[in-house]
Amino acid sequence: MSKENIKVKCDVCNLVIEIDKWGNGECKNCGWRQSEESFQHPNVAGIRNIPCLNNAIKQYNNGKPATLANFDDFVNVYKNYGEVEFTLNHSRYGVLFDDSKNKIALLNIQSGEKQFYNNIEDFSKNAKLNGFLLSDVWKDVTSTDFLQDT
Numbered sequence: 001m002s003k004e005n006i007k008v009k010c011d012v013c014n015l016v017i018e019i020d021k022w023g024n025g026e027c028k029n030c031g032w033r034q035s036e037e038s039f040q041h042p043n044v045a046g047i048r049n050i051p052c053l054n055n056a057i058k059q060y061n062n063g064k065p066a067t068l069a070n071f072d073d074f075v076n077v078y079k080n081y082g083e084v085e086f087t088l089n090h091s092r093y094g095v096l097f098d099d100s101k102n103k104i105a106l107l108n109i110q111s112g113e114k115q116f117y118n119n120i121e122d123f124s125k126n127a128k129l130n131g132f133l134l135s136d137v138w139k140d141v142t143s144t145d146f147l148q149d150t
């Protein structure tokens with residue numbers, strides 16, 4: 001049984017990590033999901049990670065998680081992939097398309113409460129939580145990911 005794992009440096013924090021023969025691996029230090037594709041497209045958000053590589057590096061260098069996306073990257077990942085989530089004030093929220101309403105739903109995953117927006121532009125401009133524009137309180141978001149089980 002030969003080990004096929006390859007040692008490389010994490011694209012974000014430079015720690016030595018192991019990747020498989022497809023170039024995929026996860027950094028134990030910063031949480032970045034290593035990906036040849038995101039390395040080739042460092043300004044494209046949503047390739048195995050929510051933030052694009054260049055923004056992940058910025059986040060990490062500012063002492064924040066490499067997996068935490070800024071609002072623009074988050075909105076772009078919704079546009080490209082459709083289902084994303086974030087954590088704000090210890091509550092998880094999903095952003096997903098609601099087929100029955102034909103609108104974008106901002107779902108409080110704990111309570112099941114939903115708000116609806118006509119499209120992603122409407123969401124990015126007008127989404128509010130607790131009376132604050134989401135774009136204004138995004139700095140307090142503590143994690144971003146593809147939507148996990150709700």
Ligand SMILES: [Zn+2]
Pocket residue numbers: 010011012013014015027028029030031032
């Ligand atoms: Zn790393």
